Amino acid sequence: MNYRGQTLKKYLDDLAAKIPAPGGGSASALNAALGASLVSMVINFTIGKPKYAKYEKRLKELLEKSEKLRDAFLRLVDLDIVAYENKNLRDALDVPFMVCRLCHETIKLCPELITKGNINLISDVAVAAVLLESAFQSAYFNVEINLKSSGNKKLGKSMRKELLTKKKDIRKIRFNTEVKVSKIIGA
DSSP: OOGGGSOHHHHHHHHHSSSSSSOHHHHHHHHHHHHHHHHHHHHHTTTTOGGGGGGHHHHHHHHHHHHHHHHHHHHHHHHHHHHHHTTOHHHHHHHHHHHHHHHHHHHTTHHHHHHHSOGGGHHHHHHHHHHHHHHHHHHHHHHHHHHHHHOOHHHHHHHHHHHHHHHHHHHHHHHHHHHHHHHHHTO
């Protein structure tokens, strides 16, 4: 099934159904796509505003990055399903691992948007950070279960080392984003 061209309702109906896929891995990628979409939305509502003109060039660069990441997450929604359906353990491991890596890349866009993004959408920056951390953690669980099934201890050690470093960084960025946004909105 190619969900990229389907309705959100179709995806959610299938996710809820008694069928093996889509499942948690695909849902993690979709959650990450939501976070990346919010990053793009904030940028799109900022570009062209005179108040933010001095950031225009940088915002366009950030938008290009967020859109590429959003597209990658959408591809991973379907690739996770394909890996599961084909019983390809290596792909089933690589897809959520890639979701984790890309969540890390995407959340790194959030701090800049606190100061360079449209202030009227500042809460959406925090929502994006929360979604991306959640997507990372969700995909991390899928990496772990697939590592357990693979029995490859060397690969597991390498992946865990990378992901634990990224996990700490993501938590820090999400926390700092929440604190800064809360101060701005008075929460």
